[in-house]
Amino acid sequence: MARHGLTHADIIGAAIEMIESEGLHSFSLRELASRLHIKAASLYNHISSSDELYTEIGYYAISELKKAQFDAIAGKQRAEAVEALADAYHRFGKERPEIYKVILSLPMVKNDALQTAAGDIVEPIMAVLSGYRLAEEHKMHLQRVLRSIMHGFISQEEAGCFRHFPADVSDSYRMAVQGFILLLEHAEKEALV
Amino acid sequence: MARHGLTHADIIGAAIEMIESEGLHSFSLRELASRLHIKAASLYNHISSSDELYTEIGYYAISELKKAQFDAIAGKQRAEAVEALADAYHRFGKERPEIYKVILSLPMVKNDALQTAAGDIVEPIMAVLSGYRLAEEHKMHLQRVLRSIMHGFISQEEAGCFRHFPADVSDSYRMAVQGFILLLEHAEKEALV
């Protein structure tokens, strides 16, 4: 009845807040609506489907992640930049696990808007790799390798897969990143030959 | 009415088949029941909840993955064994993506039965690492690193995250694995010092 003056951005913002605090798992449109003092059906005046909502939140998450990475590597070069980037990625995953999960649930195949989002993920990594003398194709491969390491690590850590052994998890991550730097330097040397 | 002589194993088997063919996403107890010519409620004579069902399928998936890895590394040593293991893991993820997803959805934190399953994941990797002269703690770390690489890679590949660049995806994976082998050898040398 009483107009609440809700905007699209309000909806997205509230959804993000809810997901971060209550968890992606227990999120629902009805709960979101209720928190906005609205009926679930009324949400459809602002969004076209739950899929669209998740996609938009995914965009937000990706841009946040991108920002965090660029902030971290600012003014840094080579190994130091790689470490800072990896650290920022790891921190993002640990501090905002539910939002990170939204990124994972994005079906990157679908539309091309998502393709540009995928580009956003790649950007900071490519920026870091630019500090190394690498062939363009090598850079593409190595970018994938670094993403695999970072994503694989935090998603397994988050899932609790790393509790099997008592070894310190941060140490493992550091070793993974050092291994990647080793590979980078190796690739650089080979290119010179 | 007419007894069908359904066993617990039949249910699990049918569920696995459905998930592999139709996808985890569109799987439901009601569809599973209908495929077995049963009502959904009747499933509860054989399983206690859908969670339990997913968990059991997860066990199955993990054991299959473990088997594939051990088969691959049989008779191989060191770098060759690492490559074979990584290759088997990759193949499993590509050939049975839906079943692989079930593993991911397992909440490893929960009960201790799942802890033993987590052990099963670790086993073949530790077997391969045993071919290298490494401190016990190094082995734990490196096992996590390899898992991160393998899991991170195939989960991103599956999600379509690697279409951004034209570079060959298998080449990227090979490079990731070679990088890990490099790290292994590096760690081995350092240990000798």
Place this chain on the structure above:
DNA sequence: ATTGTACGCTAACGCTGTTAGTTTGTCAAG
């Protein structure tokens, strides 16, 4: 032959996303 249990059934509950159709508040134009 009788009894017990394992396994099927129906009906229902509360939850999910989603749609159609209706009302109402607000703001702009006449």
Place this chain on the structure above:
DNA sequence: CTTGACAAACTAACAGCGTTAGCGTACAAT
């Protein structure tokens, strides 16, 4: 100042989900 249009809320409903309670029946063992 009234009127009309549009935006944004509403209610009611549908189909689907997992799950529970309670009922009936076929089969196996006594």
